[in-house]
Amino acid sequence: METETSCVNSRAIIDYIKEHNDGDCSALLKNLHSEIDTLPDPEAFLRDPNNWISCTVITELFERAIQILKDEKAPYYIAKYAVEKTITGSIQSIIVKALWSSKKALKQAPKINDKWNRNKKVELVEIGRNQGSIRLHWNPGMDSSKHICLYNQGVYTFLSSLWGGQPLSLKEECCYFEGAPYCEYHLRWPARNRFHEILSRFVTSKSVLMATVNEMETDKRLIEQKYEEVNRLNLELSRKVKQFTAIHETGKAILSVLDLDQLLNVIMNLLFNVCQINRAIIMLVNEEKGQLEYMHSVGFGGEIPEEIANYRIPLDRVSNMLVRVTNTGQSEYIPDVKTSKLRKQNIMLTYGKPSSAYVVPLITRSKVIGVLATDAVDEEGVPKENRETLDIFASQIAIAIENARLYSSLQEQMMELQKSHALLQRSEKFSFLGNLAARLAHEIKNPMTAISTFIQLLPSKYEDDAFRNDFYEIAMEETSRVNNLITELLDLVKTKDSHFEFDDLHVLIDKMLLLISPQSKGKKIDITRNYSSVIDQVWLDSEKMKQVFLNLFSNAIDFTPEGGRIEIVTRKPAEDENSMTVQIEIKDNGAGIEDSMIHKIFDPYYTTKHKSDLHKGTGLGLFIAHQNMQDHGGTIDVKSKVDEGTTFILTLPNRPPSEMSVEAEES
8 A cells, every 4th residue: 555645634534424423433444445454453543643545545535424424525624623623633733833824834834745745745836914825736646536635625724723813715726636737725814913913922832832742642652552562563473483483393393203103292392382282182083993083192291091092083973072173174162161062071071171172173185184182271261373373283283194194104015015025035036946956957967867878888888998988088077067066056055144354456356367377378368457556455255256256257268269368457437546436347359248148147047158069157157246246235247249259347345335325425
């Protein structure tokens, strides 16, 4: 709302209507303006000379006054009443009265107007001993009307009554509201002799002094009222700050606390601090059983009575206040339990003995999930501001409870999922063992058949040296094959505890290369080492990594042609000395692996060595290497191109898990 004219003018209208309408001004103020209507006391606002309103509002007040009094000249008479009763504002009357003459009053009219009106400018055109002319230049951007012009005519006409003079003679020469550029008033007043002027000054000075004293007394009372109002507003502001702080804390609790019992304790403590409630109880809906069930409470002192902890209410018992709030979703307040119609034998009333009761629904996603019931600290009941705060809290409490319940449900589902996963792993393990037994039988059967054949024929061909020598070599080879198979099988199924410690990675690699050196030298394979200088001690299980390196080096030699090349490379990503991982690459220039088979090489019993008489394997080596890398928290990847070679890439953490997690958090 614009501030265009002082409320000294609206005060005059209200007082005049009250005096001429049996003290009733309801028709004058009802639905006046959206901003004014929402005030606690619209009349007090419009009567306060320190307040300002828009020209639209003052025009509407004049229009309603005309309708109430059924007189088109009501604004003129309101102005006469305002001047004669000196209610245009004590300060204004003192200023005008101090001028003690119409001539001086007209000279000061522009300044007086500027102090209490912004809808026009007053211009003094001419001034004589007993006559003068003024012009009112209206602001075209403000919603002024002929009613305001008529009011001003009345003010100028009866201005002299403030010092006991006769009304002025006013003639409107032209009017802005009839098409002229301004309103022009020509004013005349009777000339006074010198003795009368001196007497008027004396009388007026005394009158001004008395008016000043009265004004000071009025201002004193006004200051006291304003002080009380400011103090009340400060208390209200303090309460609101507490309320918003609690809402903020509740919001944080919703985000950070997911344990239901802990969450309810946090919420109840906040309510105690902000709302100063005596006791509170939360009942939640059990849809499966169709009832309200006790969930949490505070303020009962010591342990919760068993009768309250086991309290259950069927949702069809509509006579119960808690159920009624649950079903309607509307809060209910009983200021005096003793005189209410509540059933006094109710468990809550019997044990709690509340003097008053306020029940709020807990609503989330348009659904009531429970209720919060409280009572007052004293016999005066639950204050309105506390009930409003509880209404605000209720939705947040409902969201917090629902989140905690969902989290609890999710935890239960996770536990069920873990159980199912464990059963699945057990099932997979049995399936694996079954497959293992079948493959083991198949792998052992062929060598045993060869050995059995040799033993069966041996008696009849014992004298045949060629037979004995040839079959002897075959039998030993097949026996060695069975032995290797059983060894790898034991490595696979035997659970080995990991023993991690810092070890020199390059020394470990060199030891494994030394073990396979007979095979590499036999095929004249050139093995090059390209070790990073920033890698020394690495956190690993040396026995398991020996298995990994030995298997990969052996495979590389098997598949690298005679006179080929194998390269061992170690590095940190981008040679970053602070990197938390190290990489080992094992490259060969052998036959490579087809794209269709590369994703199967880590499966148990998958091997390509049977395709060549030169390479024989069980298909467990890479599977075991993969398992060992997982035990380290690392990875093993492979890149390969047919006829170009294969590269295995090992990635290992180079710090203990505790240090890795700390560094990850700090970064």
